[in-house]
Amino acid sequence: EDQVTQSPEALRLQEGESSSLNCSYTVSGLRGLFWYRQDPGKGPEFLFTLYSAGEEKEKERLKATLTKKESFLHITAPKPEDSATYLCAVPSGGSGYALNFGKGTSLLVTP
Amino acid sequence: SAVISQKPSRDICQRGTSLTIQCQVDSQVTMMFWYRQQPGQSLTLIATANQGSEATYESGFVIDKFPISRPNLTFSTLTVSNMSPEDSSIYLCSVVLANSYEQYFGPGTRLTVT
Numbered sequence: 101e102d103q104v105t106q107s108p109e110a111l112r113l114q115e116g117e118s119s120s121l122n123c124s125y126t127v128s129g130l131r132g133l134f135w136y137r138q139d140p141g142k143g144p145e146f147l148f149t150l151y152s153a154g155e156e157k158e159k160e161r162l163k164a165t166l167t168k169k170e171s172f173l174h175i176t177a178p179k180p181e182d183s184a185t186y187l188c189a190v191p192s193g194g195s196g197y198a199l200n201f202g203k204g205t206s207l208l209v210t211p
Numbered sequence: 212s213a214v215i216s217q218k219p220s221r222d223i224c225q226r227g228t229s230l231t232i233q234c235q236v237d238s239q240v241t242m243m244f245w246y247r248q249q250p251g252q253s254l255t256l257i258a259t260a261n262q263g264s265e266a267t268y269e270s271g272f273v274i275d276k277f278p279i280s281r282p283n284l285t286f287s288t289l290t291v292s293n294m295s296p297e298d299s300s301i302y303l304c305s306v307v308l309a310n311s312y313e314q315y316f317g318p319g320t321r322l323t324v325t
Contacts, residue, residue, distance in 0.1 A: 187253065201254045
């Protein structure tokens with residue numbers, strides 16, 4: 101069965117303190133790994149899709165990387181507005197598009 | 212990306228009643244999905260909304276409880292039937308754009324059942 105595990109569950113950082121979030125996955129034939137940001141009371145906001153090991157993508161203070169077993173979301177010099185829950189997901193099931201989500205990492209960045 | 216709207220944005224409903232949630236997207240999409248996010252939890256797929264045919268439901272979700280329609284490429288509805296407090300959740304639609312593999316989510320409908 102496909103599984104997605106995120107760690108840590110929660111992370112508290114000081115503004116400017118860089119760190120990484122982890123997403124490990126077990127799937128039969130990876131068809132992409134997705135990262136989303138979710139603010140309280142809102143739908144997930146698409147950040148990145150990674151398709152192959154070694155691939156990296158960046159957006160502002162965020163950089164996502166992918167290996168054959170896990171993905172990292174690196175946050176460089178975070179600001180309070182980066183506080184949110186970060187979700188990773190992999191396509192699963194017959195359609196090849198429906199997403200199987202991890203439980204997320206709740207990030208709090210304090211001034 | 213795409214602009215996805217959901218109606219209503221939130222509702223408070225009585226036990227035993229039904230609520231229909233609408234999802235509208237501003238461009239043609241290949242796939243539409245409905246997810247549920249229970250309080251403090253991650254997202255769980257309810258079903259794939261298939262245009263012009265019956266939706267494909269995930270294990271644990273049935274058509275009688277969550278009937279879904281998708282009459283065209285840009286619109287879908289999810290009905291939560293005979294509601295109980297356990298149905299209190301955020302319901303989200305998502306779309307995969309034509310010629311893309313990326314999946315985008317609507318703003319969600321926050322449902323509270325009393």
